[in-house]
Amino acid sequence: MKNYAILIFSLLLLSAGAMQAHTLADKGSITGKVIEEVGALPIPSAVVAVYELNAERPFQTTATDENGVFKFNALKYGTYKVKVSFVGFASLTINEVILTEKDFERNLGTLKLGSDQNNLSEVTITAEKPVIEFAADKITYNVDKSILAEGSTATDILKNVPMVQVDIDGNATISGKRSTRIFIDGKPSDYMTSNIADLLNVLPSDAIEKIEVMTNPPARYSGDGEGVINIVMKKGFAIGFNGNAGITAGLQGNTNMNTNASYRSKNYSLTGGAAYRSNIGKSTSHSYRENFDLLKDTTFYYDNYASNRSNSNGGNFRAGLDWDISSQQNLRVTSNFNTNNSSSRAGTDFNFLNEDFALKRVRNQISTADGSSHNFVFNADYSIKGTESGDKLSIGLTYNTNNNDNLRIQDQKYSLPVTGKPSLRENTNGTGNDGLTFNIDYDRPVFKKRDQLEAGLMYNYRRNNNDQLVRDFDFVTQQYVISEKLSNEFRYNERIFAGYTSYNYRGKSIGVKAGVRAELTDVDFDLSTGSNYNVKPYLSLFPNISINHFFKKRYNIGATYSVRINRPREIALNPQINDNDTLNISYGNPGLVPAYTHQMDISFGAFGEQWSFTPRLSYSTSSGVIERYRAVTVTDGVAKSETSYYNVGANDIFGLILIGNYRPNKKLSTNANLTLTQSNYRSSLNSALNRKGLSIRSALGLSMQLPLKTAFEANVNYANNVNAQGRAKGSVTSSLAARKVFFKNRLNARISVSDPFGRRNNSLFSEGVNFRLQSYSTSNTSNVTLSLSYRFTKIKKVPPPPKPN
Template sequence: MKTKIFAFLSAWLSFALTIAQAQAPVGKITGLVREVGGEPAIAATVRLRQLPDTSKITTTQTDITGRFTFNDLKPGDFNVEVSAVGFKGHRSGPIRVSNGPAAADLPVIILQKDALSLNQVEIAAQRDVIEQKVDRTVVNLGASISSTGASALEVLERMPGVLIDQSGNITFKGRTGVMIMIDDKPTYLSGDNLANYLKSLPASQLEQIELMTNPPARYDAAGNAGVINIKTKRIKAAGFNGTINSSVGKAAYPFTNHSLALNYRQGKFNFFTNVAYDVRNFYRRLDLVRRYYDNNGIQTGSYTEEAYFHPLNYNPSLKLGVDYDLSRKTTIGMVLTGGINTGTNPNPLTSTMRNAAGTIDSTIVANNTNNSKFKNGGINLNMLHRFDSLGRSLSFDLNYLGYDNMRTQGFQNTAFNKFGVPAVSQHIIDTLPTHINIYTAKADYSHPLRGKATLSAGVKTSYVNTDNAAYYYNINNGITTVDDGRTNRFLYKENIQAAYLNFNKEWKRLSFQSGLRMEYTNARGHQLGNLKGADSSFVNRYGSIFPTAYLLYKLDTAGNHSLKASFGRRIDRPYYQDLNPFVLILDKYSAFVGNPFLRPQYSNNYELTYSFKKLISVSMVYSLLTDYQVEHDYQQGNIFFASSINLGKTISKGVNANLTFPPAKWWNFSLYTQLYQNSYEGQLKNSYLTSARTFFYATTTSQLAFGKGWTGEITAFYQSKNVWGQFASQARKQVNIGLQKKVLNNKGAIKLSARDIFRSNFSAGDITNLGNVKATYRNDNANRNVILGFSYNFGSSAKNQRKHDSTGAEAEAGRAGN
């Protein structure tokens, strides 16, 4: 998509320049450029030379359908030259333009591959770090040194407008509820589990990250804050090719990750695979303080908790794919994905209760353990048929996605009185299996119209079946008994029917796109009973429409100055397990409880952007969100519960700016800043919440070229104090550096990077609206690390690769875990 939009804008820029320079407009030349396999040659350079004086040259680029046009030509003879990376050049014979309105429509131009040309360009070519498109921002990661040995979560943390809190929750441009996709496919998880999954995905496998605040209608409407699409590397070359990445690092503990990408294409057949294996050795310390007060504001006691987490995870993953060209117009494909995350997480903690005078009343020492095994697998069957050379196409996708999580926990607590004598002990164990099956089918049709317009439409159906269980046992004097008060099972089924229609049209200086999507949801939940609780169930049916609109206007004929306005309506359905009504123990004094009455949240998002060339863009944003789904913490007895509720309404507004330019030939610099205000209002369990805060965020990247194969990189971010519902966070900041040396004839690279070099990134803050309780927290995630990595590319390099990434199961699987 990014290449198509870039080509489209470039073509119109050249077209505008042609108009400005032409006089006595009387004719035009049009043509169509295609690759050998019939694909449109997008962004190919087309030069028009006037004969016999060939020094007079006009240049344009092909658009998303491979077409080009030269307007307002004087009568005379011309020829056309076409060039593209990886292809041999083409030169036409003489073309006569007569004195009249008729257009010279050339025969279809077929470009032939040139492997030598691409070999030369692969070494020298480098894309912009940040590219601004009509409906998204694209961040290219290929040259990022500080991403060496990092995880996908750490890379996301450095993206423009992306913030990640202490629980791994991701916000985008001031709003929560962003939908995360990988190659337009689901990430399977959310919350802590999503964070853990992204930590297990090595950054070496990533190529681009697409940031979309208002995605087009063809995307699922899920994601209040929009969509973040993480694109992994795909080798686009004929023959046999591969890329190897390996790194070792040290934070609090050593860790390592390795990946291998292979591709083989011959004739009509294409095979590709990505294999990764990493060992993640994490560390986290949590300090939690709760202070208790009476109705007069006098402190009556306090609770402090010091907890340590040492998760050790082993993460193999595999992706296999095959494409086969049934004909020049029809391609079929299959993609298999799978991964296993096996881990242990010892969690010792010490809790201390003090009286009003600060004297210790009692202490609890807990030896908690958490063993888990996450498995996910999927299969995608796809077909793409091109009806003609104009871009009319039809695609189908069938998907199955499976997600299994088997987690076992142990809670062994010993209470000591104020004299340090053991008083009470408690031993609880549990088994928490989760099974989720997702089935989706979708079809998309695209039909080009006259006058640079396209009409597209599609339908989709999805079915989700989840089975969540919790088996709790108490152990007393070596005897194990079932805890029926906590043991439960929850079944959930959901079907979503969707259809969309999208239209876009291009004029000389105006681009317009509008879409309408309809989604109807039918959901059923069933909590099975036991000896202490009866069955309960619920049914929820609702339908909604989701309009989107984009307007891009070039303020000058050269296209240097432009204005873009966009609008989109979005939805966030509850995570499957947030609807699960049973209690999940976190520790002796903390638990999570689901909410089967949780409603979906809706948002209306507006954005207005001014851009000057590729240098700077400034945006104003406004978002109104209703039935905001937010974590709510409250006290009930001695236990602090966390649950998800619908808060009421939330307003997010602000301004952001993005600057990208090279201060020198050896220095490429980018800076993103935002100033936002988030305000929250709604009823909590025991109080009414009204809060607002204006916060500032900035991130910057400098890429440095020292010569002789040496390059460097410096990245940094700063976030001021912020508020998310009940949570008021402290400021955060971080600086990363990296150094790279090209080796082995520029096919290999040795990279050294250091993350959070000043050890300044801590997640801390206050939890508000707890009645007569004030709570603070501080997380130390051992962010500072040093990583040494090596990468190597091998094989041939003739570009010819069909790319099929979108499967249609994005929104459903994104809600799979919590």
């Protein structure tokens, strides 16, 4: 009996503790920001009221601050209605704002008030954000609304973002654009690491809030690149302590573990996170090249087969502090550390066939590689706001350091003829990348806060060192001997001074934003062989203008124009030779010059309560286009391919982009996009470059909320792109996932399948005056993964504000 009494007493204590925890946790918050529909400037002093379900009188009422931000604290779980109103604007009502134990903190995002000429109309919308949001100037992918994004990495997410294409190496680009810059929280990530793919492949999706795709970035952004993909990280705004931990495992041997936590007090918040990723990659490839000996009027062939297996693992660690020093001052400090390790083993058979297709020579090669990289980034941002004018001054500092070390060993032997001499080569490569960025930005509302004036300055310094040591094994002396021809150190220094200003005009139905950015670039680089390259500093101007017209509260038409630059970076400039295949070598070109692009868009948007459709026409013309170019030389029946970067000539691109979504009800959402781009190359480098070609990129997505707290999501993608010398054709890729929640929405279980209909296939067709190349590759993308994620929360109890009289 005594034991039963103790057991019953313990259960009562646990029940009481659970009830108390439930009472403390049964508090939520609703936040948002109110801006003008035309011009997007914040609206201070707008009246925001929250209503309980079916109530006629507001439960709480507040006013937006000088930045248009509002917040309601200490709300019980349930369903609410939020109404926003301001003199001269149509009122806005947000229905069915649901607070639960899982979604106890609802951010309604940016709420746009339209001009109200009759002062009688009212707009009603739903508070539930879709996975994809479309606007005239950008596309936003809300990561936390996607099931496929859970328990994955930034690379996985980008594969399903409209207009974004991710190649087999993990490099993300905007469809129809030759150069794309990846930004993180508005800062260029390519200044932070020498290999952005490594950074994205380890960055956990649970740390990402949304991804923005901008084809014509405003003047505040760097002029480099024809488009920008901005990854916005979560800032941890929850009250009290909250976080999550998850693990993902797949049949291919891939694993992913991550945890994120944040604590928010009255004046500051602390955030932190850690992630670990392990992956196994398998691929096969087949390359078939016809070589034309124009002098002897003969043809011979290379028929090569290869297989590769790789193992990689890496970690990501993050920490941040967001401190409201006062009601006008804020300091935000973040740090990020990434580490990656990889190893691979590849076998290749190089087959030589004469003009009668007879096998004359077979070379077998085994390549092993080991690599490691470490990257650290530190950010500090300070801002101060004016009390009456509404102006804001922001100062930012970013420091980064990155290093990569790689070792590759090539063992080559001939099986035909057997008298062929073997070779053994060791290649070590070390890369260091350091950078410092300083920026200052000033924003000020003018003309009674109708318009907005922005200005800023930036300085960026980056240093890159690449040290390559190549040693060949001497079978006579049984020692390695340094190859002086292939060994070298490449040192690159870049300094960019920039200033910008922009003005945002807001009329009743028309918004105009115009700006100009000036960048002074100073670059120098040299080789250990004594070759020095000092590029004369050059000044570039980047005008930018966008016009948007809104009418009938559901349509808008816009036009944009901007000038962009594609600067040659160290990868394209470094003349060090990569001879992993001695008959197909590649190297950089130190003689490259920047390429400039003039680009413009015309967009139309139509929005209904359940659908949206945003077609867009684009045109760009570029001079000095930088692309990889292959040349083949034939000597005594041996064809040697050399690939490098060149300013291949000019290119015009016409594009048609169709983007839309349809939500017939709250539980079903579909989205689709189609991008068609027609390219026209003009070059005196090679007549083979004077070609026209159509590139196609399309995607289709579906998400459903099902009974029993389950959900389903699926995506299908297709890409087929033209380049200066041929075409890269990718097969259809697909993914699907299902999720179920347990334990009062705290535990999420997800199963996902990638490429269920077969492995990913990639095809490349390329040709020149004396060769024709066809390459095929497959990789083990077909996979099934299981993810578990648990959310832990401890809400700080805040007394509710007094109700209005």
